[in-house]
Amino acid sequence: MARYSAQANRTASATLALVALEAPATGMRRIKLYDFVIGCEAAPADNPYLYTIGRTTAAATGTAVTPSPIDLADAAAAALVKENMTTNGTAGVNLAAIPLNQRATFRWVAAPGSEFVVPATASAGIDINTPTMTALAITGSILFEEQ
Amino acid sequence: MRRAGGYAIWTSPDGPAKEADTFTCSHCQRLVFVQPKQDLGGFCRVCMKHICGPCADLGRCLTWEKQMEIAEARYRLRKAAGLE
Numbered sequence: 622m623a624r625y626s627a628q629a630n631r632t633a634s635a636t637l638a639l640v641a642l643e644a645p646a647t648g649m650r651r652i653k654l655y656d657f658v659i660g661c662e663a664a665p666a667d668n669p670y671l672y673t674i675g676r677t678t679a680a681a682t683g684t685a686v687t688p689s690p691i692d693l694a695d696a697a698a699a700a701l702v703k704e705n706m707t708t709n710g711t712a713g714v715n716l717a718a719i720p721l722n723q724r725a726t727f728r729w730v731a732a733p734g735s736e737f738v739v740p741a742t743a744s745a746g747i748d749i750n751t752p753t754m755t756a757l758a759i760t761g762s763i764l765f766e767e768q
Numbered sequence: 769m770r771r772a773g774g775y776a777i778w779t780s781p782d783g784p785a786k787e788a789d790t791f792t793c794s795h796c797q798r799l800v801f802v803q804p805k806q807d808l809g810g811f812c813r814v815c816m817k818h819i820c821g822p823c824a825d826l827g828r829c830l831t832w833e834k835q836m837e838i839a840e841a842r843y844r845l846r847k848a849a850g851l852e
Contacts, residue, residue, distance in 0.1 A: 735773030
């Protein structure tokens with residue numbers, strides 16, 4: 622079970638997702654998201670942000686990010702990670718809603734066995750979305766495991 | 769919380785960091801933040817795991833693992849039939 626990290630950025634947009642983690646069209650495996658950090662990199666200001674973590678049922682369109690294996694002996698990730706989305710994936714069930722001030726940073730770490738798991742079906746995924754947000758650059762890091 | 773399913777931390781320049789234990793609903797995988805003396809939702813005595821309030825209200829056990837097996841089996845069937 623290989624583990625990977627990826628960093629994603631989103632430039633100014635109020636509605637496009639920060640990062641999408643998706644199963645590929647072929648050769649997919651189950652993906653377990655077990656750690657993420659989200660925050661804003663713009664100059665400090667008081668703006669309300671709402672991040673949501675949700676499932677997606679169809680692929681988003683964005684710039685591909687190459688996940689780095691935590692153990693360099695592991696093969697490249699089969700999962701797709703995307704940033705700077707131009708189209709969000711089809712939204713599914715919401716897994717979490719995290720209201721934040723722009724100045725704040727949030728991190729969540731799962732205990733083993735409590736990760737968000739994406740089934741091994743084509744284009745299924747999880748994204749970190751921003752339904753309520755000022756159009757500023759934001760950044761996130763994710764850690765995930767492939768089964 | 770004993771044997772929490774995760775840990776969340778909010779860091780802000782305006783005050784001390786806020787921390788909370790979390791668990792992931794065994795049935796739908798929603799993230800639940802655990803606060804002291806808060807109603808946690810429910811506990812499924814079939815899969816013996818914590819579940820969120822809406823899943824507790826359903827009164828049945830359908831774990832996320834089982835739902836994934838169903839989705840993957842359906843996907844394999846559709847692929848074999850040339851529909852994917």
